[in-house]
Amino acid sequence: MKVKVLKIRISDQFQNMDEAVLNDYLERYEIIDLHTQLILSDVNYWSVFINYEEKERKVILNKTNAGFEEELTEEEMIIYNKLKHWRAEKARESQLPPYIIFHNAHLMSIARHKPSNFEDLENVSGLGKVKIEKYGAEIIEVLESA
Structure with missing residues (x-):
């Protein structure tokens, strides 16, 4: 304990x-x-x-992961940077540290897998229901504009 x-x-x-x-x-x-x-x-x-x-770390087979060691393509890097910019704005508005909104690993997973709807977001490792409900529409909007 x-x-x-x-x-x-x-x-x-x-x-x-x-x-x-x-x-x-x-x-x-x-x-x-x-x-x-x-x-x-x-x-x-x-x-x-x-x-x-x-907490016990569970391997969830139906969720996709993007590790820190994986390099992002040029297109994915552009998306990742747009997501970081969005997160910084959200953190500033909410007066929260950016990692509370999403960790870098989450943003990397989103950039790699480019979800286009809420169901796709649910398949990205580390994104829980609450954060998807709170930020999902904005994330999809960022991805659409990338």
């Missing part, structure tokens, strides 16, 4: 970003136990104490 302590600052400037980090963490790991405590100080925050385990 592993332990992680996160801080959720209660301020308009940081709260959304801190919550996104926590949500990403909760999604990536198998949570055993979680405790919270409100800390009142110069900057009020929730302290979140998490006991967790690594």
Whole structure:
């Protein structure tokens, strides 16, 4: 069992970003136990104490993967860069780190496989239902304009 302590600052400037980090963490790991405590100080925050385990890595045969070691073609690199630009804009609008929106590996997979609809997006490794619902239409739009 592993332990992680996160801080959720209660301020308009940081709260959304801190919550996104926590949500990403909760999604990536198998949570055993979680405790919270409100800390009142110069900057009020929730302290979140998490006991967790690594999730078992499953090999999903029906999903496609693009590894970091694979080189993208020139066309795929153009798409990848457009997706990175889109992600940077989304991150800026949402006041989140870009990796919370999508990791580079996800963008590489999208660039390699060029999904044209929501069903195709579901077959790209690492793209969950929530992110597809939230960003799917915009991703397809970026791909169509590439």
